[in-house]
Amino acid sequence: MAWDIAFIINSLVLLILLMGGEWIAFGLGAAGLFALLIHGGTVGFHPLGTVMWNSVNNFTLTAIPLFVFMGEMVLHGGISQRFYRGMGLIFARLPGGLLQANIVSCAIFAAVTGVSVATAATVGTVAIPELTKRGYDRKMIFGSLAGGGTLGILIPPSVPFIIYGVMAQESITDLFAAGIIPGIVLSLIFMIYIATRVLMKPQLAPRTHEVSFSLREKVFVILHTLPVFGLIFLVLGGIYFGIMTPTEAAAVGAFVSIIMSGCYGKLRYSSMKTVLAQTVKTTSMILLIMAGASIFSFALVNSGINRELTNWVVSKGQVQVTFFILVCFIYIVMGCFFDPISMVVLTMPILYPIVLKFGFDPIWYGVILVILIELGLITPPVGFNLFVIHGISGGRPMGEVIRGSVPYVFMMLLMVTILYFLPSIATWLPQALK
Amino acid sequence: MEPVRRIIRCLSNIGVVISGIAVLFMILLITVEVIGRRVLGFSTLIADEFSGYLLVVITFMGAAYTLRCKGFTRMDIIYNQFRGRGRQAIDVVFNLVSLVFLLIIDYWLWVHILSTYRSSMKSISILQTPLYLPKLFMGLGITLLLFEVLLEIVTLFSAPKANPSGGTSS
Numbered sequence: 001m002a003w004d005i006a007f008i009i010n011s012l013v014l015l016i017l018l019m020g021g022e023w024i025a026f027g028l029g030a031a032g033l034f035a036l037l038i039h040g041g042t043v044g045f046h047p048l049g050t051v052m053w054n055s056v057n058n059f060t061l062t063a064i065p066l067f068v069f070m071g072e073m074v075l076h077g078g079i080s081q082r083f084y085r086g087m088g089l090i091f092a093r094l095p096g097g098l099l100q101a102n103i104v105s106c107a108i109f110a111a112v113t114g115v116s117v118a119t120a121a122t123v124g125t126v127a128i129p130e131l132t133k134r135g136y137d138r139k140m141i142f143g144s145l146a147g148g149g150t151l152g153i154l155i156p157p158s159v160p161f162i163i164y165g166v167m168a169q170e171s172i173t174d175l176f177a178a179g180i181i182p183g184i185v186l187s188l189i190f191m192i193y194i195a196t197r198v199l200m201k202p203q204l205a206p207r208t209h210e211v212s213f214s215l216r217e218k219v220f221v222i223l224h225t226l227p228v229f230g231l232i233f234l235v236l237g238g239i240y241f242g243i244m245t246p247t248e249a250a251a252v253g254a255f256v257s258i259i260m261s262g263c264y265g266k267l268r269y270s271s272m273k274t275v276l277a278q279t280v281k282t283t284s285m286i287l288l289i290m291a292g293a294s295i296f297s298f299a300l301v302n303s304g305i306n307r308e309l310t311n312w313v314v315s316k317g318q319v320q321v322t323f324f325i326l327v328c329f330i331y332i333v334m335g336c337f338f339d340p341i342s343m344v345v346l347t348m349p350i351l352y353p354i355v356l357k358f359g360f361d362p363i364w365y366g367v368i369l370v371i372l373i374e375l376g377l378i379t380p381p382v383g384f385n386l387f388v389i390h391g392i393s394g395g396r397p398m399g400e401v402i403r404g405s406v407p408y409v410f411m412m413l414l415m416v417t418i419l420y421f422l423p424s425i426a427t428w429l430p431q432a433l434k
Numbered sequence: 435m436e437p438v439r440r441i442i443r444c445l446s447n448i449g450v451v452i453s454g455i456a457v458l459f460m461i462l463l464i465t466v467e468v469i470g471r472r473v474l475g476f477s478t479l480i481a482d483e484f485s486g487y488l489l490v491v492i493t494f495m496g497a498a499y500t501l502r503c504k505g506f507t508r509m510d511i512i513y514n515q516f517r518g519r520g521r522q523a524i525d526v527v528f529n530l531v532s533l534v535f536l537l538i539i540d541y542w543l544w545v546h547i548l549s550t551y552r553s554s555m556k557s558i559s560i561l562q563t564p565l566y567l568p569k570l571f572m573g574l575g576i577t578l579l580l581f582e583v584l585l586e587i588v589t590l591f592s593a594p595k596a597n598p599s600g601g602t603s604s
Contacts, residue, residue, distance in 0.1 A: 021513030049546020251464030
């Protein structure tokens with residue numbers, strides 16, 4: 001069968017399975033089996049055991065459950081509440097007050113969790129009741145949390161960076177470093193937006209309900225932010241001082257988060273059970289999607305489709321920028337329907353070889369990819385962060401959450417544009433740290 | 435049917451307990467490795483290899499429980515438009531697709547595990563782990579997952595007939 005017809009048929013099968021509502025992990029695997037079957041019959045099934053084994057048995061990927069565990073422990077171990085109070089106090093004087101604290105807290109929590117949803121949930125659970133009580137505009141609250149939450153996968157550690165790194169065979173350490181400056185720049189863009197809106201319309205963040213603290217109380221509250229900064233220093237410092245690999249840093253971070261939770265008196269059997277169950281569920285979900293994707297990818301490579309497709313796209317003589325805009329468009333559309341992990345594993349086998357052929361820097365592309373999939377977290381109808389914030393919004397309409405998040409979509413697109421014209425924002429730090 | 439359901443649920447629960455223990459063991463093992471190497475000047479020499487096996491255990495032994503808790507992701511924009519019989523039909527079709535997929539995967543996994551066992555394949559590390567042992571968890575996990583999907587299908591077929599106007603009749 002000609003590669004183009006095979007490609008169209010395989011894409012249709014995958015689309016029907018996924019659009020119809022098949023679990024993404026099984027849909028990817030089933031489409032892969034179908035592709036193998038039409039290419040060479042059941043002979044293609046023989047290496048399935050090896051393909052599955054190799055897709056999961058990987059030391060680098062072990063960082064995923066460890067970072068997820070650390071994030072869950074921070075959420076359930078009483079660490080996040082105390083931290084947010086301290087951040088609120090530090091940023092109260094900026095225009096936007098606690099809305100700024102939301103962005104900074106999300107950016108900092110992003111450095112202890114590898115998942116955006118966990119970041120949005122961690123900060124949102126504490127922030128929403130507090131800001132609502134003080135009369136902040138609800139759309140601004142929800143937007144700052146949904147948008148700020150997306151920083152979770154851009155600022156290291158980041159699960160999508162680990163998956164991208166493993167699939168593209170790029171250094172996770174370099175990818176983590178590449179995400180830091182764009183993460184900070186994006187946080188600053190969010191903060192400038194909030195400040196501008198509040199300066200133009202002060203009632204969005206009223207200062208009438210400010211709580212006053214004595215100096216002693218202030219010092220005490222701010223001191224409670226130190227354990228989180230300590231955890232970040234341990235994990236990122238461990239990686240960039242060359243003491244630990246990302247996986248080792250994740251394990252040590254997870255271990256320390258248990259001790260911290262114990263110090264706060266929150267280390268109970270029930271919370272540990274919840275943290276472990278959540279870690280197992282998230283890990284199993286992510287890794288089985290990867291296993292399904294590896295079958296699909298194996299089928300594409302086996303049938304030569306991705307090689308032919310790459311050659312075809314490049315032979316069309318498209319310029320880099322056209323291809324780049326096309327990639328952005330694909331991810332924006334996909335982001336409306338797919339979760340971040342599925343987007344990475346679904347597109348990597350097809351798009352990545354073309355990206356390399358066009359001469360894009362793989363580390364830079366990793367950062368672009370992560371920002372584009374972040375967009376998907378706040379674009380309806382399937383924006384995970386929108387659901388999380390809606391779930392903890394106290395029964396407010398979903399429309400309010402969506403309207404609040406729309407400006408953040410445009411800010412992220414602005415960040416992608418900035419990165420296109422100034423790629424060194426992403427590529428400078430990994431080089432400098434070498 | 436009820437005893438079978440209970441047995442499958444019990445096996446899924448055992449699977450998630452094993453996975454949870456594997457998470458804790460992984461944290462401990464790698465932390466000991468880091469402290470040992472950086473502070474005490476020794477290495478376990480097994481942390482890298484063993485962590486990979488533990489990841490296999492977490493992923494596959496926790497899969498059935500994840501499915502039961504609806505922990506996998508799906509694109510539900512079209513799926514959510516359906517109610518009653520339509521939803522039931524979609525559930526049956528896609529559960530059958532999952533079943534066929536898992537049956538094929540499970541068969542080839544067990545073939546692979548058996549061939550690893552027969553050829554006495556061992557890891558090239560100091561441990562020389564017989565590789566069929568960690569791979570066994572892969573087969574067991576997918577078999578458990580298969581049972582969960584089967585249970586889902588049986589439940590769908592034995593559920594009361596859906597009300598055409600939407601929702602299921604009780």
